[in-house]
Amino acid sequence: MNKLTVRDVALRGRKVFCRVDFNVPLSGGRVADDTRIRASIPTISYLTGQGARVVLASHLGRPKGQPRPEFRLDPVAEPLRKLLQRPVRKVDDCVGPAVRRAVDELGDGDVLLLENLRFHHGEEKNDPRFAEELASGAEVFVNDAFGAAHRAHASTEGITHYLPAVAGFLMERELEALGKALEAPERPFGAIIGGAKVSDKIQVLDNLISKVDVLLIGGGMANTFLRARGLGTGDSLVEEDKVPLAGELLRRSADRGITLLLPVDLVAATALDPKAQRQVVSAEAIPPGWRALDIGPRTREQFAEAIAGLKTALWNGPMGVFEVEPFAAGTRAVAQALAASGAMTVVGGGDSVAAVEEAGLAGRMGHISTGGGASLEFLEGKTLPGVAALLDRGATLPPALTKGE
Numbered sequence: 001m002n003k004l005t006v007r008d009v010a011l012r013g014r015k016v017f018c019r020v021d022f023n024v025p026l027s028g029g030r031v032a033d034d035t036r037i038r039a040s041i042p043t044i045s046y047l048t049g050q051g052a053r054v055v056l057a058s059h060l061g062r063p064k065g066q067p068r069p070e071f072r073l074d075p076v077a078e079p080l081r082k083l084l085q086r087p088v089r090k091v092d093d094c095v096g097p098a099v100r101r102a103v104d105e106l107g108d109g110d111v112l113l114l115e116n117l118r119f120h121h122g123e124e125k126n127d128p129r130f131a132e133e134l135a136s137g138a139e140v141f142v143n144d145a146f147g148a149a150h151r152a153h154a155s156t157e158g159i160t161h162y163l164p165a166v167a168g169f170l171m172e173r174e175l176e177a178l179g180k181a182l183e184a185p186e187r188p189f190g191a192i193i194g195g196a197k198v199s200d201k202i203q204v205l206d207n208l209i210s211k212v213d214v215l216l217i218g219g220g221m222a223n224t225f226l227r228a229r230g231l232g233t234g235d236s237l238v239e240e241d242k243v244p245l246a247g248e249l250l251r252r253s254a255d256r257g258i259t260l261l262l263p264v265d266l267v268a269a270t271a272l273d274p275k276a277q278r279q280v281v282s283a284e285a286i287p288p289g290w291r292a293l294d295i296g297p298r299t300r301e302q303f304a305e306a307i308a309g310l311k312t313a314l315w316n317g318p319m320g321v322f323e324v325e326p327f328a329a330g331t332r333a334v335a336q337a338l339a340a341s342g343a344m345t346v347v348g349g350g351d352s353v354a355a356v357e358e359a360g361l362a363g364r365m366g367h368i369s370t371g372g373g374a375s376l377e378f379l380e381g382k383t384l385p386g387v388a389a390l391l392d393r394g395a396t397l398p399p400a401l402t403k404g405e
C-alpha cells in the first residue's frame with residue numbers, strides 16, 4: 001500500500017479527526033452487529049495509546065441531511081466504551097460551537113464521538129464549507145472507513161483539502177488484502193462470482209477476466225451465461241439483454257485460456273418459496289415452469305474441487321438464494337471449500353460476507369472485507385476517491401506531525 005498511515009505520524013497531543021465506519025445495523029435502539037465497531041478498534045486504540053486527542057466521526061443509515069433520532073450514534077457509544085475500555089464522550093452534532101468546545105476540552109488519549117455526519121446535507125454533497133468545518137478543530141485526518149471510501153463525501157474526500165490525510169489500520173488491511181489478490185496473487189488465482197444479476201457484476205467480471213486463472217460463476221447470473229451457451233433456462237431469472245455480453249465474456253475467457261466453470265446442475269423450484277416443489281435438474285435441461293435457485297450437488301463438488309487447487313481465491317456473490325434455507329447449500333459449500341483450502345481467501349460483498357458469517361466460517365477466511373460497495377468498486381478496478389485523497393508514501397508532513405528518528 002503506497003499511502004501514509006497512522007504509524008507515520010507523531011500523534012502525542014495532536015487533535016485527530018478519525019473517519020470510521022460505524023454504519024452498523026440497529027435493532028430496538030441497540031447495535032445488532034458490532035463487527036464494524038470491532039474492526040475500528042485497532043486504529044482507535046493505537047491513536048489513544050499514542051496520546052492523540054481522538055475525534056471519531058461516522059455516518060449511519062440514510063437520514064438524508066436531517067437530524068433523525070433513529071439514526072443517532074448514541075447506541076454506538078456504549079459498545080465502543082466497552083471495546084476500548086475507556087470513557088467516550090458523545091456530542092449531539094458533528095459541527096458547531098458545542099463540538100468545538102468538546103474538542104478543545106479533550107486531553108491526551110481522550111475520545112470524542114460526533115453525531116451522524118449525514119444529519120447535514122454537506123456531507124454527501126461534499127460541500128467544501130462543510131468539509132472545512134469538520135476539519136476546523138483538528139490537525140490531522142485519519143481515514144479508517146474503508147466501507148465509505150468509494151464515496152467522495154465531505155468526511156472522506158473534502159476534508160483532505162484542509163488536513164494532512166493518512167490511512168488507519170483497517171483501511172490499510174483492506175487495501176493490502178484486496179490489492180494483493182488483484183495485483184500480485186499467488187497462482188493459481190481463482191474468483192468465485194455469484195449474486196442475482198450479471199448487470200450488477202459486469203465490471204467485476206470484466207476486470208477479473210484479465211487477472212484470474214480460474215473463474216467459477218454461480219447464482220442467478222449463471223443463468224444468463226447458460227443462455228449464452230445456447231441452453232434453455234426454464235423460468236429462471238435471466239437478463240435477456242445481457243446474453244450477448246455474457247457470450248462475449250465467455251469468448252474472452254476462452255481466448256485467455258481461463259478455466260471457466262458454469263453450473264452443470266441446479267436446484268430448481270416452481271417458485272421462490274421454501275414450500276414450493278423442487279428438484280435437482282441438469283443445466284442442460286431446466287424444464288419450463290421451473291426456476292434455478294441454487295447450484296446443484298455435482299456443481300458443488302466441481303466448484304469445491306476447483307477451489308481446493310487455488311493459492312488465491314476471491315469470492316463475491318452467493319451461489320443461490322441463500323436467504324431461503326432450501327437454496328442455501330451451494331453458498332455454504334463454497335464457504336466450506338474456501339475455509340478448507342490452503343488458499344489466501346478474500347471475501348467481499350455484503351451478502352457473501354453475511355453468508356460466511358452465518359456459516360460460522362468467518363474466522364477461517366484470510367480476509368473478510370468490511371466494505372460492501374467499496375470492495376465491489378475495488379474489484380471493478382476503480383480508484384476509490386477516499387483512498388486517492390490520502391497522502392502517498394514519501395509525502396512530507398507538517399513539522400508538528402513529523403516523527404523524530
Ligand code: ADP
Pocket residue numbers: 194195196197200218219220221237292293294316317318319320321322323348349350351352353372376
Ligand atoms: P454481494 O452482496 O455479496 O455482492 P449480491 O448482492 O450481488 O451479492 O447478490 C446477492 C443476492 O443474489 C442474494 O439476495 C441472493 O438471493 C441473490 N441470488 C443468488 N442466486 C440467485 C438465483 N439463482 N436467483 C435469484 N436470486 C439469486
Ligand code: MG
Pocket residue numbers: 349350351
Ligand atoms: Mg448484496
